[in-house]
Amino acid sequence: MTTPAPPLVEGISTLHGVDWEQFKTIEAALAHLGKGVKLSYFNGVLEIMSPIGPRHEDVKSTLGLLLEAYMREKGIRFYVCGGFTLESPKTASGTPDESYAIGTRKKIPDIVIEVIITSGRLHKTEIYRPKQVPEVWFWKKGQITLFHLEEQGYVQRERSVFFPDLELLMLQRYLDLADQYDAVSEFVEAIRRGDQ
Incomplete structure (x- = not known):
């Protein structure tokens, strides 16, 4: 035994x-x-x-549901790419928690999301740079930050180039709600009222 x-x-x-x-x-x-x-x-x-624990999965799922609700409400065509491994052989390999292609299906997603519960030493943006992923979003310590790929590398931005009307603080406010169903429902109502 x-x-x-x-x-x-x-x-x-x-x-x-x-x-x-x-x-x-x-x-x-x-x-x-x-x-x-x-x-x-x-x-x-x-x-x-x-391991990946329940808090990690809850944040990942709720953030994904909120973003998908936003894109549906705004009529933005998107494709959920999931958490597949993006590799640049001999150099980099990383698996985002979630990813999206905006507008059309693509081999490389436009947005990858990383939920950080326990910080490491690697700069996660560098993992995705060889694949030219346009945006990397992070949730860490209760805060959403995003980095957009520019000529000199990833630069932190206040808003996504894909969703210029979406305030990250507003998104964070609904992500912080205790109940996932209520968070998405209330977020959709706020979008319809034009609260962003």
Whole structure:
């Protein structure tokens, strides 16, 4: 009889000096854990985050529902791309918590979302730069920030180029509501009233 493995404690482990082949070996070895472990790799640095807990999933889901409600109310065509791995072989690999293509389906999403519960050392924007992801959104410590890709790299902006009328503080206000259903319903009402 085998002894069950102890439960993973939420946290981040950072490994330095990991080449691409070593990263791919570690990734394959941890694949059986599914979404319980998230890997991010950039230029020899590997971060292993485990596990993804209920707070993380709640924020990710609610933020996604709010953004989707906004796009539907505004008649903005969008495609949910999900959390698939974006890789630039030998350099970078990252899996956003959610992602969206705006206007048409695309191989590279226009917006990726990262929910940060436990901070690591990697600059997550750099993971997505080789793939030229236009915007990276973060939720960290109860606050939404977004970075838009410009010629010199990612620059923090107050508003999305895809949603120039959407105030992040307004979005955050509804994300902070305790009940997800009420948050989305009240957000839709506010959009219809023109409260943004």
